[in-house]
Amino acid sequence: MSGNELRKKFLDFFASKNHLVLSSFPLVPENDPSLLLIGAGMAPFKPFFTGKMKPPHVRISTSQKCVRTGDIENVGRTARHHTFFEMLGNFSFGDYFKKEAITWAWEFLTEHLQMPEDKLWVTIHPKDNEAFAIWRNDIGIPEERIIRMEDNFWEIGPGPCGPCSEIYIDLGDERGCGKDNCGVGCNCDRFLEIWNLVFTQYDRDEDGNYTPLAKKNIDTGAGLERIASVLQNKNSNFETDLLFPIIEHTAKVAGIVYGQSAKTDVSLKVIADHGRSMAVMIGDGILPSNEGRGYVLRRIIRRAVRHGRLMGIEKTFLVDIVDVVTGIFAQAWPDFAEKGEYIKKVIRQEEERFQTTLAQGMELLNGHIERLAQTGGKVLDGAVAFQLYDTFGFPWELTLEILAEHNLELDKQAFDRAMNEQRERARAARQANEERVIIPDLSGLNTEQFIRDESTTQANIVLLWKDGKVVEEVHDDDNVAIILDVTPFYAESGGQVGDSGLFTGPLGKVEIMTAKKLPDGTIYHLGRVSEGTLKTGDTVSTEIDWKKRSHITRNHTATHLLQAALRKVLGDHVNQAGSMVTPERLRFDFTHFAPVTQEQLAEVEMLVNREVLANNQVEKMETTQDKAKEMGATALFGEKYGDIVRVVRIADFSKELCGGSHVASTGEIGIFKISSEAGIGSGVRRIEAVTGFGALEYINSRETLLLTAANLLKTRPEEILPRLDGVLNSVKELEHELALLKTKLAKGEVQNLLDKVQTIQNVRVVIGAVAVNDADGLRSVADMIREQLGSGVVGLSAVIGDKVNFVVMATKDVIARGIHAGNIVKAAASAAGGGGGGRPDMAQAGAKQPEKAGVALEAMLNIIKQQLG
């Protein structure tokens, strides 16, 4: 039975059981960001299982294209692993359940495919006694051939899942590993899983919680290639008519015979598997790139190229496999063959690109492998793997696989580090590229014919350049500049930033960051190739990021209204001195010689908003320079316009010469809000403002600020002002109280010290330590003591922070007796590791060793004694 017959038989069988037969869904999941690629028959039906959407029928059957790369290393080494395969499935959405699923699977296998009953084994989830009973009692399988297995639970990312029951066929001793414990679930090729019946009864969320579904479902999956291998009596899936034609073709190209060497057989099988994957993936719209699905595709193509090399194929060969693949699927998917030429182009690009670097890369890698062998090393430096990736295009997984063939490992962390550094460099380069573009010699180019036309949606690439050099083609991740024969993009000018968007060519895509103008006015686009390849001459569709543009136009028209309003409120001396219109905000610099008052700003804002709400049409007309002047249009100082100029007029309110992008009528601006006003130079002021969603965001953020403040003050926003008044008043009161308290404390200290007054040579002396917050406090305590003493000398210390401060004061009469405050303080400070000095009547000092404060006070006393001596 051919693969095609088997597929048809399966679908016909389930059609006879009242299933709606649908054709395979594309490999790229629709509306399911949790999946990179469709990897199971049930994947496109997730919303039907969870009940989020109503299915077209409660029973559906498909043969679904699937790609899985988790087992890619096993491909070609076992009889059954693939990256691409077809999964036959029957699904019940809240309709039939275990009994029918099991009965029909058995009926199809044993009656319609005539598989020998005694060779079939089944597995069930350990707790699933219901399934056990059906298998044993209704189907009649002997108990010893029903195996309970812990991992019989099926799920694919978040979504519907449940316990499952699998059907295996025993292919006989000769296919086994011979080990004693070989049995169902063994990794060898003897017991082949041919069908998985999933009893979908849970919904798993992102956090791993399982919620029972309202209705029970059935999801089954049977590998088409595996069943074909059984029916066609082949040793592996690769020898069935679904893959073997590719092996035969490739063996011929390589000049070898299949089945003669285990090593070349693996390569032939890898190429057969990967050949189908790449063709189907590209057919479903995936292009090679360094990210996501594109990276999966790239890895598969490059892996296949390497296996071609391993068999000695030096030329490009994958391209020719495409016809064989489309031939295999001609019956299943009639329109696949039509995409053949396109698929070939994509593969040729990628294959040629990798072939030029594969040999050099292998040389480099082999050198390192030899060196490791000599030194007994086990791990390849991640930087080398990165060089292989970056310079020679080796997916890191490929390097890892080649290393594994030599029992070596890869320092993946170092690779990741190098990769992150490169991403950072690329990001910086892109930014630099945008800021300072190196323009190549374009003197040979007749740029006059290149035009701007906003209605354009398709254009031809006239010129590409990269790193300041003209190139014929660019590839994914390249930072490029592009000139088109016609472009709808607005190029940065008149303060308005350039448009962003996307160019899609036949074999690649470029994300456009911005558009700029060459000195002669020719527009060029700066971007990054996100997938595939683009060439000079390619026709591309040109898609502007209209959302960004709509923000820009709102801000641009608002800038005109702002200028007119400023003139009305501040006077005709207001002239534009600069402007910047981005999607986020507008910035307008103007001449004016005094600060703009709050009232004036409010009036300007009100005038602009009045125009916005009047919803006046924004007229754009082309006219001659002189006519425009006659009309009284505002023009920038020093700006040059051609003979024909464009006037943008908004009712009687504003008239400006301007080539920029504007809304159709002012109502689109929504709302205009000034966010700041400031002087930026003599006679020049700057206003920043926001419109539309930007204004909404601004107002919302202000409101959040208010709410947060109200929360902090434990009140409602309406009550903030009286509340704040109250808070400020009580702060004032507290400060007053605090001051009184401080004075009281200080007086207490003063009294304490006065109690300890000593008399030396008839002079009253007060020495002591006080607790104060700062040097001022220290001084005022000393002042008070001096006053109370009337005649005498006072020397104090205080530890403030991590320092110690000293102050000494003396009355006039004791100075006459020889007392010198400056010298006393000096002695004290130097005892505590500091220095200082001052006048005879008053001196202060600080020192760094507060622990020496006591010693310092003794020093004070000693020197006072000396001075009086």
Ligand code: SER
């Ligand atoms: N979803 C299950 C599987 O892929 C049955 O279709 O094995």
